[in-house]
Amino acid sequence: MAPTVSQLNAASQAEAATILDGLYENSPWIAQAALAQRPFASLAQLKYCMTQVVEAAGHTAQLALIRAHPELAGKSVQNQTLTAESRHEQSSAGLDHCNATELARIRQLNADYHQRFDWPFVLAVRGPRGTGLSRQDIIASFERRLGAHPDFEMQECLRNIHRIAEIRLNDKFAAEPTLGNAVWDAQEELSVHSDPGFAERNQLTVTYLKQAHCACAMQIKKWMLACGFDELVIDAVGNVVGRYHASEVDAKYLLTGSHFDTVRNGGKYDGRLGIFVPMVCVRELKRAGRRLPFGIELVAFAEEEGQRFQATFLASSALIGAFQSEWLNQKDADGITLRQAMQQAGLQPGDIPKLRREPATYLGFVEVHIEQGPVLSDLHLPLGIVSSINGSVRYLGEITGMASHAGTTPMPRRRDAACAVAELMLYAEQRAAQDADSVATVGLLEVPGGSINVVPGCCRYSLDLRAPNDAQRDALVRDVLAQHDAICARRGVASTLQETLRVAAAPSAPAWQARWERAVTALGLPLHRMPSGAGHDAMKLHELMPQAMLFVRGQNAGISHNPLESSTSDDMQLAVEAFTLLLEQLAGAA
Numbered sequence: 001m002a003p004t005v006s007q008l009n010a011a012s013q014a015e016a017a018t019i020l021d022g023l024y025e026n027s028p029w030i031a032q033a034a035l036a037q038r039p040f041a042s043l044a045q046l047k048y049c050m051t052q053v054v055e056a057a058g059h060t061a062q063l064a065l066i067r068a069h070p071e072l073a074g075k076s077v078q079n080q081t082l083t084a085e086s087r088h089e090q091s092s093a094g095l096d097h098c099n100a101t102e103l104a105r106i107r108q109l110n111a112d113y114h115q116r117f118d119w120p121f122v123l124a125v126r127g128p129r130g131t132g133l134s135r136q137d138i139i140a141s142f143e144r145r146l147g148a149h150p151d152f153e154m155q156e157c158l159r160n161i162h163r164i165a166e167i168r169l170n171d172k173f174a175a176e177p178t179l180g181n182a183v184w185d186a187q188e189e190l191s192v193h194s195d196p197g198f199a200e201r202n203q204l205t206v207t208y209l210k211q212a213h214c215a216c217a218m219q220i221k222k223w224m225l226a227c228g229f230d231e232l233v234i235d236a237v238g239n240v241v242g243r244y245h246a247s248e249v250d251a252k253y254l255l256t257g258s259h260f261d262t263v264r265n266g267g268k269y270d271g272r273l274g275i276f277v278p279m280v281c282v283r284e285l286k287r288a289g290r291r292l293p294f295g296i297e298l299v300a301f302a303e304e305e306g307q308r309f310q311a312t313f314l315a316s317s318a319l320i321g322a323f324q325s326e327w328l329n330q331k332d333a334d335g336i337t338l339r340q341a342m343q344q345a346g347l348q349p350g351d352i353p354k355l356r357r358e359p360a361t362y363l364g365f366v367e368v369h370i371e372q373g374p375v376l377s378d379l380h381l382p383l384g385i386v387s388s389i390n391g392s393v394r395y396l397g398e399i400t401g402m403a404s405h406a407g408t409t410p411m412p413r414r415r416d417a418a419c420a421v422a423e424l425m426l427y428a429e430q431r432a433a434q435d436a437d438s439v440a441t442v443g444l445l446e447v448p449g450g451s452i453n454v455v456p457g458c459c460r461y462s463l464d465l466r467a468p469n470d471a472q473r474d475a476l477v478r479d480v481l482a483q484h485d486a487i488c489a490r491r492g493v494a495s496t497l498q499e500t501l502r503v504a505a506a507p508s509a510p511a512w513q514a515r516w517e518r519a520v521t522a523l524g525l526p527l528h529r530m531p532s533g534a535g536h537d538a539m540k541l542h543e544l545m546p547q548a549m550l551f552v553r554g555q556n557a558g559i560s561h562n563p564l565e566s567s568t569s570d571d572m573q574l575a576v577e578a579f580t581l582l583l584e585q586l587a588g589a590a
Contacts, residue, residue, distance in 0.1 A: 002173050003172065008038070008046075020034075020169075024065065025065075027065050027068055030050050030053050030057075034050045041524030042524035045525065046169070047166050047169060048381065048524075050162070051380035066122055069086075069120050070082055072095055073090065073103060089126055093132040094135050098135060121145070123138060123141055124163035126167050129181065130167050130177075130568075155378075155557075156557065159555075166568075166570055177572070179576040179577075183276045186279075189219075190219060190260070203563065205264045207261065209308070217238060217260070220240045224298070227280070227283035228287075231245075236355060237314055237318045237323070238315065239302050240260075244282045254294055254296050256298055256368075257297075258369055259272075260302070261305050267566070268566075270370055271301070271369070273552060275300045280576055281579050292586070299315075299319070308341075319540070320357070320540055359544050366548055366550070367538040368549070368579060376551060381525065382570070383520050384529070384551035385513060385517055385527060385550065386550065388505055389538060390439075390532060390534075391468075391503055392535070393464075394501040396497075397421075398461075398495065399417040399421055401416055401456065403454050404457070407453065416456055417447075420459070420491045420495075424461075424480075425442045428442070428480050431479050435475075435476065437468045438466065438476050439467075441464040445459070465477050465480060503535065503539065506538065506542035508547065513529075515586070536549065
């Protein structure tokens, strides 16, 4: 029979060490040191404590830990000297059934990797779902990470080691993240819908109101129905809206949800995680035959990414009454207006004004979202508390100097437009770094008609400035714009700078943030409060009602807007449990 956390807490040091033996490859010292932190409130707390033991151990011990791991499909397999745990893991990924070509490639990668880093390649081959990566995925990860910086790659090895230990601990305690698996599986299944031209390349792109997008909406609606929502509708902007009624008539609703459209060649979890976490919670309520003192309204927002039309947050803007009728005349790259796209999808744009929610009928809005960054991954934390969604200002700029011969124009006589932008970029980077959590980005950079032997006479660029509160953002903007003017004057170049977006910061409502914090604490996890650098539907709902967000750790160093975007079913399980605890808090306060 599998042990329990209570039994682990009550066991002697020797007995407890025996229970945890084999979690870290040939490195029992980690679990033994973590046991000093008993009693544990949960397995999640134990997992985190073990990561902190490794963090505190220092570089030499960490390197020894990495070197304690066997190569994939390497000599230890041939010599049958793998630990039982490693043998099971490599077998689950089919590494004991490699064909000759695969085996030759993996062995070459092992040799190349060891030559570059001087330690073995470590990968949690049972993957984010715990059921095993394919050999193709393993080889692709091998090839990608072979080019990483050594410092980064060492940390990536350690992150994978902790994931291996997590899966082994789950096995020992028979802890199956069944709810997290349901969330993970739904996101994987929804990802089969992708736009033509991307689907053929196995890339995920779901553009607002195109065929794949409409297929996603119908699939989400079908799943909501199966989960037990009482009302279901696809509204006038394409949102999929499900309502689970309260125990009493005329009760208020908790509003929740996120978006299901994607960027081009994006990830499977951005936005969608915030749809399926509450969906599974409602499913569990329905299965238990339970109603809460408040209703739950889940909105799968149809558009957040702004990939097809210039206006962004179309879906959540409609819910707060901020949808602008002139947006309907915007055209996409094919010349189709937003109005035409809606009509072709069977929507009624004339009904959009009716979608505005009445704040008095709602408790507030909460959103679960993958972090889309490296912070939680670096801290080995599965969940984070969003303190604020950053405010931002965006510009499109053009600096005009004088195109001239690169060989004959002396350096002091140049009016180089690209160098002016480069100087501005470096200043923006340095200025943002002076603040806590401010960021500055030049994501678009172009020298139109440029030649290798011509001093650039024109340079076009974008400028994106963000900060967790409006005052900090405005100070950043003021300093960067002042430097922009000074650079242009000193270099004798002309400029235009057009503001294209200004969004206010959206601080989390203190009472709602506190609810997320109590939920995370109840799971035995330490609190980490952090701003969101990315925009979310919650920042629009913030204009109408109190809101707060929960972040979930991403794998692959938290990368997002990228096919490598991922999270584990274990972290998703914790997100479901945190959401459930938030519901219980609200029910107890009603």
